[in-house]
Amino acid sequence: MDKRIVKPFITLILLLSLVSLACNLPFLTKATATSTAGEATVAPSKKTGAVTKLSDVQKAVVQIESEGTFMDPEFGLQVNSAGRGSGFIIDPDGYAVTNNHVVTGAALVKVWVNGESEPRNARVVAYSECNDLAVIKIEGSDFSYLDWYDGEITTGMEIYLAGFPLGEPEFSLTKGIISKTRASGDTSWTAISGGVLGHDATGNPGNSGGPLVTSDGKVVGIHFASRKDANQYFAISESTAKSVVADLMKGQDVDSIGVNGSVVSNDDGSITGVWVASVASGSAADKAGIKPGDLIVQLENLVVGTDGTMADYCSVIRTHDSDSTLSVTVWRWSTGEILEGQLNGRELEVTGTFDDSMSSSSSSADSSSTSSTSEAQPYFTDEFDDSSDMNNYSYFMMSGDADDPNMNIYTENGQLVFDLNGPELWPYLTYDPYTYYDTEVDFEAENLGNNNNNVSIICRYDPDRGWYEFNIANNGLYNILYYDALVDHAYKRLFDGGSTSIHMGRATNQYTAICKGDSLSLYINGVLARTVHDSNLSQGQIGISVSSFEDYPVLVNVNWLTISEP
Structure with a gap:
């Protein structure tokens, strides 16, 4: 028979969020990659040279250029590319605030101060990816700097946006x-908690990271996003930023795993995740093995980005300590691999593959739908004789290697033979031409060996979502399972039991x-034996194992x- 491995995922067509950044995102404007974040810091010095009037704000506002190599979701690898944003100095020793998306993951950061050539x-x-904030230390000292505004911020309050637009x-x-004092902070690249x-x-x-100031030069907020089509612009409130910046100045990353990325999805939204443009060296993401070009699809078993924002992703990060161990699942587009591992735990390892040539199964209002195999029948009895077309079947493995010479599936003397001469071999044979909504599957199995084994029927098999499995052992036990291929990638038991109807040992049974x-x-x-109820799956292929x-x-x-209608 034709031994085809079923690869379970569909082509991903990446779509970026409609909400645009107020400065060019590094991975949208050819800018960043690996970072030098996390160096030891010194305590800020006693403050001198604070700006007290609007005309002097320029002395403390800087232009920032981040250069490196990164992975763009649309254009691919961008080598030694640079992008520019803004920032502002908050201490005479050269500590400055900007956005996370301006600098995190950069190999080289350059800053222009007060008109210097x-x-x-x-x-x-x-850095804090979930507050879109970062602190940088500029070479030098005795800088002019900005203080935070400490009054009440009200709707209609007059403000000024300072920075270096368009690079x-x-x-x-x-x-x-x-215009608003409590706008939403959820975007495709961050999810700010607070004002x-x-x-x-x-x-x-180019304005991102620049300060929003009062007429006397006090910082009201940090500009980070815009919707120019609606003439709406957004800033992180000083009430949110101050406490985060205080921790960042101590060298403590906040609400971060070290990724500079954005939520993307395929056409129908069935696949979402955080596209990784760059990774900060030495970060939790870096140590786990996450690379630019990876798609983070699950964090702590939660599918992320389903609403087009980083809200769920950042909620998981915020509800755990920075050194907590978190499970993570990524798709590596460059190799077609699915990898699972842990942040602050075990490194990523390959657990599966996806095939970008696959497409979603078709469906119809009938109880089955067909592929291009015109001769195949939706309802039939297969006696595995000379008329059987085994090209209508393929198999995949849940344990063991499909090329293992000890694993053999073939037809002989009007029987389908499973000849397994090695341990932990779990082949699944599926009937490919049709998907079914409601169906009945019957088969007769003859156990010719003495060793413990399972035979199984599966229904509603969908490589993207999972399947139901009726699993019967020749020792008198059985269980009904749901394999979750969408979220947990694990078998979930719907029922465990035993039955005196099972003919145990070397015997023949009908299931x-x-x-x-x-x-x-x-x-x-x-x-x-048992009826259970579950609504996770509604259609798919049938198979045996x-x-x-x-x-x-x-x-x-x-x-x-x-295979028949129930």
């Missing part, structure tokens, strides 16, 4: 008012599985297989 080097002190070297100052301000001071790409609506029924030699365990060989002949 040559840039200064800077290092990333710490141009000329300082810019635009005027506006606070977010809406304002109408015009911003452009029936009926999948109808949310009812799943198992019959053993004509006797109803035989499994070996510690003892082998296992030899099971399937005499016939029938």
Whole structure:
């Protein structure tokens, strides 16, 4: 027979969020990659040179260029690319605030201060990806700096946006008012917890990280996003930023795993995740083995990005300590691999593959739908004789290697033979031409060996979502399972039991599985063993399986297989 491995995922077409960044995201404007974050810091010095009037704000506002190599979800690998944003100095020793998406993951950070013709080097002190904040340390001392505003922020309050829009070297100052004092902070690249301000001071790409100031130069917020089509601009409120920045100045990352990325999805939203543009060296993400170009699809077994924002992703991070061990699942687009591991725990390892040539199964209003195999029938009895077309079947493995010479599936003398001569071999044989809503599967299995084994019927098999499995052992036990391929990638027991109807040992048994609506029924030699109810899956292919365990060989002949309407 044709041994085709079923690869379970569909082509991902990446779509970026409609909400645009107020400055060019590094992975959208050819900018960042690996970082030097996390160096030891010194305590800030006694403050001198604080700006007290609007005309002096320019002295403390800086232009930042981040350069490195990163992975763009649309254009691929971008080598030695640079992008620019803004920031502002908060201490005379050169500590400055900007956005996480401006600098995190950069190999080289340069800063222009107060009209200087040559840039200064800077290092990333710490970052907060879920507050879109970072602190950098600029080379030098005795800088002018900005203080935080300590009054009440009200709607209609007059403010000014300072920065370097469009990557141009000329300082810019635009005027506006606070339009909202409690705007949403959830975007495709961050999810700010706390105060977010809406304002109408015009911003452009390159303004991100720049300060929103009062007429006397006090910082009201940090500009981070815009919706130019609606003339709406957004800033992180000083009430949110101050406490985060205080920790960042101590070299403590906040609400971060060390990723610079954005939520993406496929056309129908069935696949979502956080696309990793760059990773900070030495971060939890880096130590786990996450790389630029990975798609983080699950964090602590929660599918992330389903609403188009980082809200769920950041909620998981915020509800755990920075050194907590968190499970993570990523898809590595460059290799087609699925990897699972832990942040602050075991490194990522390959647990599966996805095939970008696969597409979703078709469906119809009938109880089955067909593929291009025109001769295949939806309902039939297969006696595995010369007329059987084994090209209508393929198999995949849940344990063991498909190329293992000890694993053999073939037809002989009008029987389908599972000949397993090794331990822990779990092949699943599926009937490929049709998917089914409600169906009945019957087959007769003859156990010719003495060793413990399982035979199984599966229904509603969908490589993207999972399947139901009716699993019968030749020792008198059985269980009904749901394999969750979407979230947990694990078997979930719907029922465990035993039956005196099972002919144990070297014997022949007839098994029936009926999948109808949310009812799943198992019959053993004509006797109803159990009906359970589950609504996770509604359609899919059918199949059968035989499994070996510690003892082998296992030899099971399937005499016939029938697929019918229930």
